Amino acid sequence: MRAVTIKDIGKKLGINHSTVSRAINGDPRISVDTKRKVMDAVRDMKYTPNLAARGLIRGKSNTIAIITPSYFSNFSVDIMAGIEPEMIKTRYDVTYYTTSKYTTIGTQNKDSDLFAKILNERKADAVIVNGPIVGDPDILKRYKKAGIHIVYIEGKGDWGHRVHYDNQKAATMAVKYLADRGRKRIGLLVGNYEYVESMKERRDGYKKAMLDFTGKYDKDLTFSFYEDFGDACKNALMHFVDKKANAIYVATGDEDAIKVMAEAEKLGIKIPEDIAIIGQDDMKMAKIAGLTTIKQPISEMGKKAVELAVNAIEKNELKKMRDEIFYPELIIRKTTC
């Protein structure tokens, strides 16, 4: 079945379809009378515009794309919790892309291909990018030229607005709190800090804070992993025990911190008596697990990202890039004394 078009409405009303279009789009030159007739017909005939056609001619999609490494990581979920209520207020649709599709081993696809696809297929008027995903400079230039806005959450590129978090301060807070309570041998569990910006910043913060608050930075107290945590968890804990750590700042997030807690329980290590643990992010699970952690206002960051994206679209802001930073907060629970 064919859906109702403006031509159908025009035919029924005995007027031209362009008049219908103008009436629908609020063109001021249309007479109140025809406008009313058109609007009535729209309701009666259950007309809604074909956005493919509209997008084709306007070069706009009325859509904001969200790119995440995965839909369902804890981080993505919290970001979404912030994005959803904000998107609801707007007239934009949401399309989701995960980079996992574009980094599949065995194909030549890369993150850049996803950026290119969204650009060329005119799938979005703005793109919110979450995580360590970087469009290459060439693509970014094309986005700018095409007037498609970019907002990075916890990441950055040559061009685009930013919403990010003071990772260095987060690490500093963790170290200072532990050091103040007499824990001087603080281990750092961190991700791939050569590739992931946030991990680099947390590591830098940790390093400086160790010098400032314990007087000593011992590189043996850092354990980093590049792959899925899985078994590495056990290894990490063993490593810290071996190095006589009496505290750990799990910079990779609460989920890993909780995994470390589970390993400790198996090994009969008491938390916080033997080893204190501080997580990162304050995910829901941190509360359930009683984990002391450094909060990241992830949802608010998602909300702000939508604000920036919508603002950028409506004001077509392509030159002055906005940069919004959020700050950490210490949440004390039961894994520190």
Next chain:
Amino acid sequence: MRAVTIKDIGKKLGINHSTVSRAINGDPRISVDTKRKVMDAVRDMKYTPNLAARGLIRGKSNTIAIITPSYFSNFSVDIMAGIEPEMIKTRYDVTYYTTSKYTTIGTQNKDSDLFAKILNERKADAVIVNGPIVGDPDILKRYKKAGIHIVYIEGKGDWGHRVHYDNQKAATMAVKYLADRGRKRIGLLVGNYEYVESMKERRDGYKKAMLDFTGKYDKDLTFSFYEDFGDACKNALMHFVDKKANAIYVATGDEDAIKVMAEAEKLGIKIPEDIAIIGQDDMKMAKIAGLTTIKQPISEMGKKAVELAVNAIEKNELKKMRDEIFYPELIIRKTTC
């Protein structure tokens, strides 16, 4: 900046754009030579098709829409965890809609409006609907006529494929397990069973199982809430204590079960000694909280929904509706003895 089109490619190669189109779409009548040239140009010029244009003429969107009450509820997240890896294998994009936008108080919007919008704007070739959202029969008829497929997860409508769960059996398993271990006064915490199909089924299962395994159904042992749980949690627990329950099956899910546990702790009620608790779904948090629960293979259900949707699109299956059912499993942890 304009993106590269097939006309640009045609011009560069000195051939007609329709030939380019055919080459790209694998028309067998095209010569190997021109096909190669076209494909080279596609790569060099970084061409990707404008899907708005393609969608316009084909009447297809190459998109599957996902409708959930909210993006970020635990249930949605788990569904997505199943949907994502499956979608990655396909050539479809994902667009998200939450019904919250369409049930906002103060507007006349309804779920049906969302269905209508997706239909008329040709936003999707198939729709996966998650939760107690029902398109009205009229709209459904229009979907069928328009050839837009529907897959319900844990719900149903007059027309559409289904992926669902044996809720009745889930409740039966919970009751039987508790009764077998001597707990005969089992409370049921349930949602709005007049409106939500799954809640109705769980309640039915509970009722029958109480008769079968404890010999007695006492309606005072049922507590249902219609609104956000929040404070109702405390009331529920007090109610069950008052009615001398020695076990509770929290049919509304693990999250609520954990809230009940937290309330119990505040009140000095011992779990499982005083009251045993069984949750529902086996979310991630259930493991962290040590909650005994009835598993629902939510992710697998999401995966199956994508399979059904893609299959329906590609075979244009509009008459024979598929119905896939999944079964519960008891996961024993620490909140039952």
Next chain:
DNA sequence: TTGTAAGCGTTATCAT
């Protein structure tokens, strides 16, 4: 205030 006609990028239907 309204009608006419061109055009967005693609695919489909004729030709050749």
Next chain:
DNA sequence: ATGATAACGCTTACAA
């Protein structure tokens, strides 16, 4: 095997 042209539904100069 390829070219020319119409068509999808919409918006928008340009006319009237």
